[in-house]
Amino acid sequence: MKKILSVFMLGGVALSANAQQINGGFDAEWVKCVPWDSKGNTSVSGTEPEGWHASNVNTAIGKKQIIDAVEGKDGTGKAAHLYNTSIAGNKIPAYLTLGTPFATAEVRGITVKNSDGGTFGGSSFTFRPDAMRFDYKRDNSNGDENATVIAYLWNGTWTQKDVPGNTVVWASAKKVDMQDRDRNILDMATATGGEVTSTEGAKCVAKIEKSIEGSTNGEWASDTINFVYADKNASVEKLNVIFSATDYFGDRNNIVDGNSLTIDNVEFVYYHALTALSTTDSEGNAVELNEPFATDRYNYTVNAAYDVYKTKVAYTKKGVGAKVEQSYDESTCVLTVSVKGDDYDAETNPSSVTTYTIKYKKPAPTLNSLVVAGHEFIAAGNDSKNFTATGNYYDDELQYAASSEAAHVSADYDKAAGKLTLTVEEEGTVAPNVYTVTFEGKEKEPVYQIPNSDFENWGETALAEGWNSFESAAGTFASFASMSPMPEKIEGVEGNGVRLKSKDLWVAYANGNMTTGRINMGSTNAADAANYNFTDRTDVNANLPFAGEPDAFEVYARFTPGTAKEEGTELQGRVQIIMHGDAAYHDPELSELGADKIASASVLIPATAEWTKFTGEFSYTGNESDKRYLLASATTNPVPGASKDDQLDLDNLKLVYYHALKNLTFDGAQIEGFSSDKLNYTVEIEGSAEEAAKKIGYEVKGKGAIVTTVLNDNELAINVIGNDYLENENSFTTYTVTLKQKVVDAIDSISADNAKNHKVYTLGGVRVSGKPAAGVYVVDGKKTAIK
Template identity: 55%
Template sequence: MNKFYTLLLLSGAALSVNAQQINGSFDAEWGKCVPWTSKGNTNAVGTTPEGWAISNVYISKGITATVGSEIEGNNGGKAVKLTNINAAGQAVPAYIALGTPWATAEVKNFMPTNADGGTWGGKKFTYHPDALSFDYKRDNSNGPEDATVVAYLWNGTWTQKDVPGNTSIVGTAKKVDMVDRDRNVLGMPKTNAVLGGDVTSTEGATCVAKINYAITGNTKKPLADGEEDKNEYEWVSKTIDFDYGNNVDAKVEKINVIFSATNYFGDRKYIVKNNSLSIDNVKLIYWHGLKSLKAFDNEGNDAALEFDPNVYTYNVNSTFNDWYTPKHTKKGAGAKVEAKYDAKTAQYVITVKAEDYDAETNPEAISTYTIQYVKPSPTLTSLSIDGHEFGGVYGLANEINVTGKYNDNAEVTYKASSEYATVEKSFEGKTLTITVSEEGTTPTVYTVTFEGKENDAVYQIPNSNFEAWTAEGKLNEGWHSFESATGALASFAGPMSPKPNMIEDGFEGKAVRLRSANIIGVNANGNLTTGTISMGSADPKDAANYNYTDRTNVSGNLPFAGTPDAFEVYARFTPGTARDLTDEEKANGTEIKLQGRMQLILHDNAPYHDPELEAQVGSKIASASVLIPETAKWTKFTGEFNYVGEPSAKQYMLASATTNPIPGASKDDQLDLDNVKLIYWHALSELTFDGKAVEGFNADKTEYTVKGNLADDSNKIAYKVKGKGANASKSVDPENNVLKITVEGNDISVNADSKTVYTIHFDNTSTGIGSISANEAKNHKVYTLGGVRVNGKPAAGLYIVDGKKLIVK
């Protein structure tokens, strides 16, 4: 026995190893061998190694057969020697097993008959060993005969009825129900020489793996020339694989191992007396390698590795493609295989752990195969500038041209193909340069060239009456839909998405019609916007779907100059069919209303989405919206803007119309729109004189009279302007005793009618008449009571001086 292996088994580590092993050293103290018989024998016959049973036979008191003995093992220690003998006129086979040996015969007329035997049962065991290794010496000098190695793993139970289980000198042998007899577990056919009745098994019982190996010849030590023959035999090492057939994944519950000095399942009449088999160092082997390995280049072609199970490093002259991962088969029924690609090293690593692997007690039971690929240059898998996602399903070009202007506050987001890559960006002239680099690779450079084009800011949405259409039936300015969409699924927008249609029966002239439709089982809303549609997902509710201001595209945004107060739109809506609510929506009390919506968002020079993102609300200036219920007739809807921020020197209008404010809520809706108009108020919301409301004030009324003197009391007029961007100014007309307030709407520069003039007349009637000297009066406006202007120094009398009746002295 190998000394190191002996020490291992005797150490504390042996406790965990034994769960996957059998006691094959034979070095521990041998104990009494009590042969099993169906009559319950308790008499010992010789000795046997711990955990094993030798096929010694007890016939009756004084009649026994001892076929096994303790000898010196290979490299020291102990081993077992099995020797076939004759006893009571019968050949007794010598074997040792983990199960229980048994033998039977009936002596009639001094001749043994009905002889049979073998092994039943085994040890509890749950692992999947791949082979059995052992050292042996074989002496068959007494006649040609094969020795045998039998081992098997199984689950379930086989039971054979009426098996005789003892040797009877007088009468018949006692029969028992034998459990897990070797022949039955191995599925061997029953012959006339095999005793016992019917065999049954539990449901699913399976012989998982087996060995039935014949040891031929002998291990006699070769003689050198002239050397004397001392009839010496030498130790030989042998390893035999288990045959799992198709049961490699089957559960294992029990094991039996048998070493026999004769043909174990052969005819007993061929047993040769005194032939022997010595056994040592029995061990279960667990493989931790690969039987095959095949790798591919990034186009799926065979990389021709020239695989050798004992070679652990390979190279593939190609980058890795996870569509074509390496294929492999393990060597080891219970081995565990882990395979993973490491993007940092460009290595595909396959780790094979034997079933008996343990990091502390058996750390060497592991093999690691490494396939080195060419490390790819890192790339951008996505690039978005101000919400415009470039690339889509066809990947990202290295040179990109855009029609808009680059903004210093542009929101540039991206994802790199490698988490270990670094990304640097710089802007010079018209070009944004993005460099993606990683150690050990060639950097990848992307250039985005901005042409700098930008539309003039407007106060009204172009083509807001929907009269301008192209010959192909598209709105030719101002508005956009799926045909100009961006995002990962933009290439599918044309043939699949519900495009806007022109209708002739608008509120005035032509109008636009939006429809929702069910496309391949998914509801798609009708959609129209002054910005750009992003199609990032097939799920309508996904946050990757939105309208946005695309500042990279001259036609993908609407620069806006005004600060409107409201908007109006003429619309009609025909509802379709709502989708079914999910269980979660039902639990939350969700209700799907069939209604269209138009929403306008004014924002500053920054990215903006609709639906709105919390991270962008700081760029919002104002918004207004209207919900459009079912209506068959053209109906005017008005929405007022709610200002949450101040107007910006550079700002954009993102207007969106949809067949339902809930994405994917319904199908077959129809929303017609016409005459969208931004409204700029130019009126007074309040008018006071001397702190009190002017009698009869109404924003629409423009003529008022107050009692007072224009010269002295005009500063008592106060007012408030109605209109976020409106401006007001005052002017006086002394000759007519009036004060005028002119209110101009925010769009006055492009709309001369965007103003209202309020006139306040001053009633100069006084209850008393004062006086003034002629010298003083000549420096004022003096009129006769008939309204004639007096120039110079007036004569004494009653005049109207600066709007007041005075006596000139």
Template identity: 55%
Template sequence: MNKFYTLLLLSGAVLSMNAQQINGSFDGEWGKCIPWDSKGNTTVVGTTPKGWTISNVYPGIKVEVGTFEDREGGKAVKLTNKEAAGQIVPSYITLGTPWATAETKVTTVRKADGGTWGGQKFTYHPDALSFDYKRDNSHGKENATVIAYLWNGTWTQKDVPANTAIGVLSYGTATKVDMTDRDRNVLGMEKTTAVLGGDVTSTDGATCVAKINYAITGNTKKLVAEGEEDKNEYEWVSKTIDFDYGDNADAKVEKINVIFSATNYFGDRKYIVANNSLSIDNVKLVYWHGLKSLKAFDNDGNDAALEFDPNVYTYNVNSTFNDWYVPEYTKKGAGATVETKYDAKTAQYVITVKAEDYDAETNPEAVSTYTIQYAKPSPTLTSLSIDGHEFGGIYGLANEINATGKYNDNAEVTYKTSSEYATVEKSFDGKTLTITVSEEGTEPTVYTVTFEGKENNAVYQIPNSDFEGWTSDGKLNEGWHSFESATGALASFASFSPAPTMIEDGFEGKAVRLRSADLMGIAKANGNLTTGTISMGSTEPTDAANYNYTDRTNVSGNLPFAGIPDAFEVYARFTPGTARTLTDEEKANGTEIKLQGRIQLILHDNAPYYDPELDTQAGSKIASASVLIPETAKWTKFNGEFNYVGEPSDKQYMLASATTNPIPGASQDDQLDLDNVKLIYWHALSELTFDGKAVEGFNADKTEYTVKGNLADDSNKIAYKVKGKGANASKSVDLENNVLKITVEGNDISVNADSKTVYTIHFDNTSTGIGSISANETKNHKVYTLGGVRVNGKPAAGLYIVDGKKTVVK
């Protein structure tokens, strides 16, 4: 009797044949046993447990070879070989259908055969079969048999005689049928002359997935101590037998059959011994949930020598975990599932093995957990970025880093840690940024970034903007940068990217050429030139990890800028290549790839800035200007005006970028030639008025004007507006020559003396004659020296400007 099954029955639970178990307790109510034969027998011969059939037969008389016996308040199956009409009937029980055949003439028998066909629907992969048995073979030496098998598909044998045909004057003739899933056929046993039936066929792919064919030898007779009476008692023994899956552990299972026989099931019938018996109870399918082997490695990939024992569930490795060298194992359990997980917080690698019959509610114990305890590593930084400069790349991050630029209190510092449980602290002492990464139970890891504080002087023009300066190895030697100085995770692959090249036939002298290229099918890379630094973070061109930026940590990675430019000009040529194929999403969105180059200039304050621009950095933008360069074979001048969205800053940078296409990875084999990039600072008037009205004939390029009025009295009626974001204007008065001058200086006047324009306004109502007046009469007049200085009080005798006219004072 099986207590587990008893509990299930008491609780009303029912085990389905489609579930992971079979009914092996035999304690429930037994039903009628109606032996099957090819003639359609309906005679009941004894009883049989639910789900099973005992090999009782009805060859004209009832032969009952199996029944139950009491055991511990429950039932067990007792199988006994019996003699009937001079023949020994084998006793067995099966999940399939027992059958027997013979043709007789009076008491003579020929063509005897039998066994089991069919089975039960089943989908699991049990690893073993366990049962209790009691064996009595005292009536003659003979083995009992345990057979079990799992399979998919169907075998069919033609013309199998499957009933007992009784004859008197001649032999009876058995009725033949096509038999499906006969035990011998599923198990792949050879057909002999003693095996009846015709040809055997199977469905495509039919497979015997696993099998057991086990002989129970001897008996279980209770040993009798010396002097004790032999009561001929037999005791129960427990047994577990593994299924043999061969190479089919992953094969699909559709059916199962289990057979217990009191004789050698597939042996010669003439050796069956009458009255030998086999009692069976507590039949269960066993599902393993352990490991057969386990191997772990240290951080360098060396064997950690665990001394594995399947029944030991905790191990220690004196090394940190490296996910390049994860533990290796083999499971015990054909249908078992294995889950693995490394817990960075505890530094434990956990292997959870669940049997195929695991269920959190009904069978929660069908699981084994193996834990490998590693040494907990100190947390580290897996990435560090300061103002867009990603330090480290694919070769990792050094603990001591030197940066040639400056560190700013408002610098944008981002990072990732090796452990989500780590904490990070930052401190700055004016030169060195210290980053401490800590986690409970480990030693902290300290990183230092020392800034040398070097910085270039702010300029009004981009250095080497005529592209005449090149190094001996063919690189621009000042002002501009490309992939050779890139940062980011993929910076070490910069040599594969298309580098700028020098050409001799520039607009004036030398020039620079940018080309786009297909990088071995991995990506299409635009030609790229910048006054900042290129970040190479991804092989996908449109990835946000790819951008140009002002790198304030590197003295060569940024361009401090002093000017407030109004426009720029550039000479360019562009030869288009081949556009890439649009994705389905781009086609659906109406995306169009235009083959054109672009140069863009962005002026921003003392903060990180990227191109392509980020919305989060919008507050740092001061102004920008750009031009698109279509196909043109000749050098052509392009002009772009700056659009100011913010106010100039005391500390600002110019981020200029030139590319073969404004869309990343848009095409290949484009060619963009550039020369003479020049920033323009306007120094002109945009408006000139006299007494509230526009001065007649005003044009910003015209510098001489005449107005009707009195210079001394009307100079304040001259008003103007300046053209130029950073331009300044001043007025001067020349009373002797009746002239007012307006001098407009461009923002770059400090480095360019020609950056100014002087406008002259003449006043035409002064007299050409010279009158006279006595000194006493001057008190009611405006009197100026010829140098324009007003005279207060009584002037000395001489020539003066009186009320705007030259007058002799006596």
């Protein structure tokens, strides 16, 4: 075995050039041994390996060396030869340690009292070896006796008070406070010394304690002993290793003089292997490896695909401090599991690594996107496969993209179950990926007003019933919605109002935004076309079926401008309402959806400190649809991302349905004094009221308003019924036109017999039937005397 020749000294402690090891080769030049005692001994007693300390003694009754350098294993280098000895009949145990040996005794004539010894301290060390390996020879020829191997790792510090630390004759040994005594760390009783304390959290992390029995009869033997860890996760700060030619913790009276232990090639072992390995498929279900796992079997295959999110690889590492790294190569479908020992170093110890591989089947392609009626169910990073939608399915608005150009995608919709199934497969892959969307088919009844348009109804954290903001956003970046500015409840013109704010999100300025549809967050660039509000017909809570034909809307608002991104930009809030057909309509609008637009109205809200009523008139395109939706949106700026810290307050948003006349005529000419808000008029006529009523004309103010007329004697009632009358009985206006007979100055005469064959009216406008009495009447529209 190659010796570790290079060593260094650190604070009086020697470790190998690789800090994960100790100087276990003993090949370097040995150094003078100055045995420690509590009186501060400075006398040399023999030599010892660099970095180690031998139990050589320099006492009041003599010196003894218990170690010498001998030929190493395989006839190369040096080994440490430890041999028990005695002084004046007092037995000296031979041991070698990384700590500091000490011995104490009080000699009185031929009596020895308070005899004790051992090791304190050790080396600074932060690694977690799994075992210790060494070569040895054991000579037990002078009597049956076990040698001992001890090693332990710990953190913190133990202190024992009043430990005697020197050998004296006819006197008392000098006592010291001793740190990190072996027996204290290993929780063993001590024959001498006082109270033992330790720093908070101090722990013996791991240890080795093994007896070497019998003799090797002059031959070299080898042993590898595993550390027993009390806590595999605890940190390590210090280390001690002890080799003893006797039973280290045994009765010192049983030490056999002359028995020896020779040590060479001491090194720590850091395991870098697995003892168990298993995997799941791409759905998280357990699958078998092609062969049973074995620590020394390194390559496996499975009949399953790998999924970065769902595949779970489980393992058990053999090394306490070993680190396991995984990497998956999509091009080869191979997972590599690298196990690096705690002593791994890319430059000094690159071989302390073991690699296992699992080759998976090529996975079936996936869907990178799935959009139905504008609702993005699958976006980048979303690995879900089963979805539920409360609204309806639109087969002509299904869009998807697969991860492979060679993929085949089949779509099937079960109308009875409301379930869309998409199967994505490719030749040579594992089982296909299957996606489902279940549509519950719920719809709201069409309305004439936007629910909760007075903003009185709030949930715990958001506007409720009819409105959505970032909390329910869809799209690739919907997971970042919590960073976006949410609507806030405020005191409104009446009751509650709503406040929208724009916000600096570092990556962009985000407008305050709310809508009757859904927000799609498709980009971190606020101005990107992937960011929009839209009518989501797949979700009953994100669309507004509409029944009316409003003429305008009113809203109370006030606006506090913030800071524009570009100097000179005019800051203003906006409320916009778009009526459209059966489509996933967008705001901002898309030209390709122009044919689905029925009408729109908007208001821009400049800086306004007080609540102010704004009115927006609807403009109709002429397009029609059997099914209509309303997409209402409010924002702190009509330009996305143009400013920050704007504040838009809104209350009492109301759709207005006109029920009035904008013109009223008789016989083609406007009736004198006409005004939309004047309800009563009088028109002089000649002839019958029925004929005169036919000459009344009017123009209606109200896109969806209708008119009915009723003639009662000489009064014509013109009823203008607003488009929302079914929900609002006050959406009704009646204009009254009194048809008054015109009085003429020239009076003709006619006999009563002749008059009965004409249309005869009293001067009060009452028609006379039959033969009238003598008097003045209106006959066929002319004032006439009847005789």
